[in-house]
Amino acid sequence: MTENKSTKKPVILITNDDSYSAAGIRKLISLMRPLGKVVVVASEQIMSGMGHAITIKTPLRMKKIASEPDYEEYVCNGTPADCVKLGTQIVLKFKPDIVVSGINHGSNASINVIYSGTMAAVLEACIDGIPAIGFSLLEYSMDADFSHVDEYVTAITNQAIARGLPQGVCLNVNLPAISDEKPKGIKVCRQAPARWVEEFDSRMHPRGGDYHWLTGRFENDDLAEDTDQFALENNYVSVVPVQYDLTAYQAINTIKDWNL
Numbered sequence: 001m002t003e004n005k006s007t008k009k010p011v012i013l014i015t016n017d018d019s020y021s022a023a024g025i026r027k028l029i030s031l032m033r034p035l036g037k038v039v040v041v042a043s044e045q046i047m048s049g050m051g052h053a054i055t056i057k058t059p060l061r062m063k064k065i066a067s068e069p070d071y072e073e074y075v076c077n078g079t080p081a082d083c084v085k086l087g088t089q090i091v092l093k094f095k096p097d098i099v100v101s102g103i104n105h106g107s108n109a110s111i112n113v114i115y116s117g118t119m120a121a122v123l124e125a126c127i128d129g130i131p132a133i134g135f136s137l138l139e140y141s142m143d144a145d146f147s148h149v150d151e152y153v154t155a156i157t158n159q160a161i162a163r164g165l166p167q168g169v170c171l172n173v174n175l176p177a178i179s180d181e182k183p184k185g186i187k188v189c190r191q192a193p194a195r196w197v198e199e200f201d202s203r204m205h206p207r208g209g210d211y212h213w214l215t216g217r218f219e220n221d222d223l224a225e226d227t228d229q230f231a232l233e234n235n236y237v238s239v240v241p242v243q244y245d246l247t248a249y250q251a252i253n254t255i256k257d258w259n260l
Contacts, residue, residue: 009070010036010097010161013125015083017047017104017117018142020065020075024103027146028135031153032100033071035161039096040066040073041087043080048106052120053079062086080121088128098161099125102135103153105144109136109174109228109238110194110220119172123244126170131160133170138232139177148178152186152237165241172240176232187236192227194220 012032016025020042032038041062055078066073076086080101088095104118113119118134125132135153137144156173165171172191176183198216205211220229231238 011092011094012036012038012157013084013087013092013096013099013130014038014040015042015080015087015099015101015121017043017050017080017101017121019043019046020073022046022105023142023144024105024135024137024146027149028100028103028153029073031150032157035154035157036097037070038072039087039091041083041091042073042075043083044075044077047079047117048104049115050079050117050120051115052081052123053117054081054085055079060086062090080117081124084121084124084128088125088130095128095130097131098157099130099132100135100157101132102137103146103149103175104134104136105142106140107136107138107174107232108134108172109138109232109240110192111196113172113191113240113242119242122170122172123242126168126242127244129167131165131170133157133160134172136172136174137177138174145178148182149175152183156186156239168243168245169241170243172228172238172242174228174232174238174240176235176237179235181235183237184235185237186239187231188239188241189226189228189231191240191242192220192222192229194218194222194229 060078062074062076101118101121108116122132122134196216201213201215228238
């Protein structure tokens with residue numbers, strides 16, 4: 001897809017971490033196509049929990065699987081971060097107007113943002129100065145129902161295209177699962193300081209040697225009403241502005257006081 005500066009249609013790059021065939025990305029594609037020119041670059045395999053991994057030890061391969069007016073779709077063997085790099089540098093050869101990632105099957109609220117391949121793609125775009133949004137649904141089933149998300153995904157994306165985002169900032173959007181009641185609205189909030197308390201289910205292999213399954217439980221001691229966890233638990237769409245700058249500015253003077 002070549003850049004056309006005369007058109008008013010925004011160019012939208014789509015990816016995810018649940019593979020190109022997941023219901024979530026198919027839903028996101030259907031919502032984005034009326035908004036502009038769409039390019040999809042997504043992995044052929046599920047990349048959940050890959051975080052910001054990139055491929056450096058094996059070649060990246062990509063194949064075009066669809067081409068229509070204002071729409072192209074590619075599948076590759078890379079991670080979500082790889083997909084953004086390939087989409088901008090190889091497919092488009094210019095920066096799109098926005099990158100949208102998802103819709104993830106499962107929450108990326110709170111500490112989950114650290115592990116998320118969905119949000120890694122968003123942060124990769126943000127590093128490159130491209131407005132970007134990650135969308136996730138609080139439903140882990142691959143048969144999740146996305147029928148209630150249209151107005152929220154469309155409205156948030158339209159606002160990001162029209163207004164832009166602050167430099168170095170992207171959005172982590174989590175949507176409540178479908179229920180008997182429509183979501184109450186959208187809350188712009190902060191990331192809850194919740195965590196996974198992890199355990200390992202260790203077993204002995206019949207042929208010798210042990211192996212381990214990672215398990216655990218999610219704990220959130222912050223019950224304040226301005227967090228993403230509170231929003232989701234109370235049937236709101238949560239929107240958290242996220243940055244890739246991990247500097248703990250409040251700690252700089254403390255560390256400067258050390259006898260170094």
